[in-house]
Amino acid sequence: MTEENGLPAEIALLWGLREPPRRGRKPSLTVGEITRAAIEVADAEGLGAVSMARVAKELGNSTMALYRHVDSKDALLKLMADAALDDPPPTPAGGDWRAGLTAWTHSVLAALRKHPWYSRIPLHGPPAGPRNLAWFDSGLGALADTPLEEGEKVGVVMGLITLVHGQLRFSVELAEGFQDNPDAFGRTYSRALRLLVDPRRMPALARVVGAGVFDHEDERYDESDVDAEFAFSLELYLDGVAAYLARRG
Amino acid sequence: MTEENGLPAEIALLWGLREPPRRGRKPSLTVGEITRAAIEVADAEGLGAVSMARVAKELGNSTMALYRHVDSKDALLKLMADAALDDPPPTPAGGDWRAGLTAWTHSVLAALRKHPWYSRIPLHGPPAGPRNLAWFDSGLGALADTPLEEGEKVGVVMGLITLVHGQLRFSVELAEGFQDNPDAFGRTYSRALRLLVDPRRMPALARVVGAGVFDHEDERYDESDVDAEFAFSLELYLDGVAAYLARRG
DNA sequence: GCTAAAGAGCGTAGCTCATACGCAATTAAG
């Protein structure tokens, strides 16, 4: 782990703080361009289409040229996970924490939804890239005027991030699954459940199936359904935060 | 999509409802054995070690023999995602919903934690396998005595599942990241944040860093920390459910 | 029993991928 500017090499790379080389051939590629090209491929054709060869072709270079700038494909994925984020919107000062956190959470979800592959990138550690930290900051900022301790603020924001990531993964993967095989949703699914769910073994589920909760009349996957459920979960979570605040005075 | 017993082939496979073949050579493998072997490999060496060749070797067969029983590696992963689950513990009848849901959620997390690769298996659609449905049922069962409508119960349980999956992913991947590179946590991390976080640009984060929230004196990754944060999030969510129930009478 | 159909096991081969290695071309420092 070489250090640069007193920072671990990986973090320096995320922040674009590599000291430029003094001699040698001028690079025809930059880490930023490579990352951007990879993001474009992933956005257009999914993370599965991102191979070193494909990214290199996009840039008019050879596959192996990329390895002069990026340690491995895995390192490239980490870079993508920071560079793909927009800057967070400015926190409206003085608003109440709940409105602020609600807006923030929906902004995070919206920012991630632009890159459906995001939830498939393996986490490596705590947030370290400039965009990730900026978003972290703006989430914490929404809690600035509350009497929570700093560690509690981190807990609240981490809980929201967990919720958003879980939600992102579910909504994205279900949507993809629906594209591949619409029969796994809709009528075929509810018919199968009626056949398989034994009311003696699974009484609660049988009641839900019987009530027709899974009978969507149309055979399409409804993203707004999933988002409504997310808004519901979010409200519940924030109600909990409100109760916690009330309890502390 | 061939049907069998009036069920889509994929679901029939999950439930072990394939009609046995009348003629032809006796199979020396079953889908169940293949799935079990794959799970053992994944548990012992991670999902990355699960290749068709590796699973076949484990069973003393050739790679291609597996394809007589399983359509593709992807199909095998789906089977693993159901077979890896234990049966849910019986719901304690008559308890209050909150205790029931708390216990249920922790059981789900514990069941999934036995198989750290679980959160990397792509979702394909709504739950359809016998174990997944049994768990779904037992979560819904905890809400049986509440006045919620069936659809609302589904919403509450789905929210919990989302939370658990998000939590699982975070805790597992952070633990793996810590093994690979402990420097990305602990002192090196907090030192890097102090260098990078400009208090003008990220005031809220700077306050948190300044308060020493990220200064763990030991250089180890603390799983109980992460779990404490999860318990916190869960309490918040359930507070929200309680508030919702109170609001409806 | 005999024949033919239906399956099972598996060897081969094609394709995609990540990436180690080493050489040639290029640039700046001394």
Add this chain to the structure above:
DNA sequence: CTTAATTGCGTATGAGCTACGCTCTTTAGC
């Protein structure tokens, strides 16, 4: 001008998924 550093890239290796087709086994139907 020499030399060290650094980039671009061709080649090769090994792993992985899976289509294809051959062969062997078992049973249904006569």
